[in-house]
Amino acid sequence: MSEWKNKLYFGDNLEIMREYIPDESVDLIYLDPPFKSNATYNILFEEKNGSKSRAQIKAFEDSWHWCIESEKEYLELVETGPKGIADLMQSMRGFLGANDMMAYLVMMAIRLLEMKRILKETGSIYLHCDPTASHYLKLVMDAIFGGINYRNEIAWCYTGREHPKTSFFPTRHQIIFYYVKDVNSNFTFNKLFREYDKEYVELYFNHKDKAGRLYQLQPDGKGGRYRQYLDETEGIRIPDWWEIKPLHGKDYYTMQKEAEYLGYPTQKPEALLTRIIKASSNEGHIILDPFCGCGTTITVAEELKRKWIGIDITYLAVSLMRYRLERAFKEMLSPYEVIGDPKDLKSAEALAKGDRSEFERWAVGMIKAMPYKPKGADSGIDGYIYFHDDTSGKAKEVIIQVKSGHVGSSQIRDLKGVLEREKAQIGGFITLQEPTREMIKEAATAGFYECKVQNKQYPKIQILTIEDLFNGKTLEYPRLRETTFKQAERKTKEGNPGELF
Numbered sequence: 001m002s003e004w005k006n007k008l009y010f011g012d013n014l015e016i017m018r019e020y021i022p023d024e025s026v027d028l029i030y031l032d033p034p035f036k037s038n039a040t041y042n043i044l045f046e047e048k049n050g051s052k053s054r055a056q057i058k059a060f061e062d063s064w065h066w067c068i069e070s071e072k073e074y075l076e077l078v079e080t081g082p083k084g085i086a087d088l089m090q091s092m093r094g095f096l097g098a099n100d101m102m103a104y105l106v107m108m109a110i111r112l113l114e115m116k117r118i119l120k121e122t123g124s125i126y127l128h129c130d131p132t133a134s135h136y137l138k139l140v141m142d143a144i145f146g147g148i149n150y151r152n153e154i155a156w157c158y159t160g161r162e163h164p165k166t167s168f169f170p171t172r173h174q175i176i177f178y179y180v181k182d183v184n185s186n187f188t189f190n191k192l193f194r195e196y197d198k199e200y201v202e203l204y205f206n207h208k209d210k211a212g213r214l215y216q217l218q219p220d221g222k223g224g225r226y227r228q229y230l231d232e233t234e235g236i237r238i239p240d241w242w243e244i245k246p247l248h249g250k251d252y253y254t255m256q257k258e259a260e261y262l263g264y265p266t267q268k269p270e271a272l273l274t275r276i277i278k279a280s281s282n283e284g285h286i287i288l289d290p291f292c293g294c295g296t297t298i299t300v301a302e303e304l305k306r307k308w309i310g311i312d313i314t315y316l317a318v319s320l321m322r323y324r325l326e327r328a329f330k331e332m333l334s335p336y337e338v339i340g341d342p343k344d345l346k347s348a349e350a351l352a353k354g355d356r357s358e359f360e361r362w363a364v365g366m367i368k369a370m371p372y373k374p375k376g377a378d379s380g381i382d383g384y385i386y387f388h389d390d391t392s393g394k395a396k397e398v399i400i401q402v403k404s405g406h407v408g409s410s411q412i413r414d415l416k417g418v419l420e421r422e423k424a425q426i427g428g429f430i431t432l433q434e435p436t437r438e439m440i441k442e443a444a445t446a447g448f449y450e451c452k453v454q455n456k457q458y459p460k461i462q463i464l465t466i467e468d469l470f471n472g473k474t475l476e477y478p479r480l481r482e483t484t485f486k487q488a489e490r491k492t493k494e495g496n497p498g499e500l501f
Contacts, residue, residue: 010340013290013311017114027285032128070103084143121185124280127177134175145179152178158246193235205230264294273300295321319365352404360402380418389451389478397424409438425449428475429463451478
């Protein structure tokens, strides 16, 4: 048997689960499926054979829309799914109609069926719900996993800024449904405790012995009472009401920068995933997050010495996850592989043909740059890299352009103009096609950027082909201290880390 490698998949999670993940192979699934998010990162995914992905999903669209693919998945659920989910889908469609919510529920139901298949008999699943859809998703979970296997509705509670103009109570919690695969199995559940707060101790541990030890009197079941000492207890059991601070970029009270915040719109705090993974898995267990986003689940799984599988349909997320893991763990990072991204020129050409925007994000990720998300008209920037090469504290910038079609010298002149406009130091031009002689000549006329600390010159305009990237070539610029991505917090894997909040 070959040694296990953690896995990061790029693509539609339905197809990946069906193709790559065997029956009853995963110990714990956490998913936070997006619904009505304000971001629009994900682009329609195209399969290797050139056909459109059956899901046709944009994982961070403002809303889901009923379309021919929704109809196909609905028919598959009704005609081939278990009777419980088939009946439920028909009833829901009769009530909701063929609208955005129904499209979302169909997308979720067909994937949850796959998750049940790959979950071990002793496994657990935590479904993080948007309040807009949580009541419908509870019915879907009952139909697929069985109401008897429902364990908890967990309320994640937090504080936030007030919005006095709203005509409803401010929303200060999210819902997480916790189910097990089989309640009659020896499913994994580890009791979690937290320290007693001062008020609780004063109220209940209100006795002292001669040595000054605090205790409370508890019934012994025989009509008497016994002493329960404070210093002999593990603390108070964590209930289904979790008060964990969300991520805003800055601490709500101190306004200090949050170390783990990466700027990803649906990023969840590591403390939340730490609690879930500690409760429903042990070291060496396999954790799956099929909507992996910026990789909080797999980062915490790695820290807690679990095996992990992450899936996301956008290369923006995959690129960020890779950077986050490698920055956080460095040489301690467990072996992992990325599956589904282009591995050769032919597959890169297929991605470019099917989805130019995702190709651009993938190419930008290949050189560890950050995709640029402009508002409004095209800015001529597909990615950027920040670096420092002096003591001024001001970051210098590399501007990236990616082209998948016909290229010529006029585009190099345009890139020069973008560098002047943005006051950037270096420009990188990534092309699927081989550059022309005129392009190379035009790039050379831009001259050099000089790093005085290194006493070294770097070409101001650099042209790289996709084949160059596959051969290990990359952009040249001062690498004294790169600051492209918001810095992931450094991790250790010595022992079992505690709660992060």
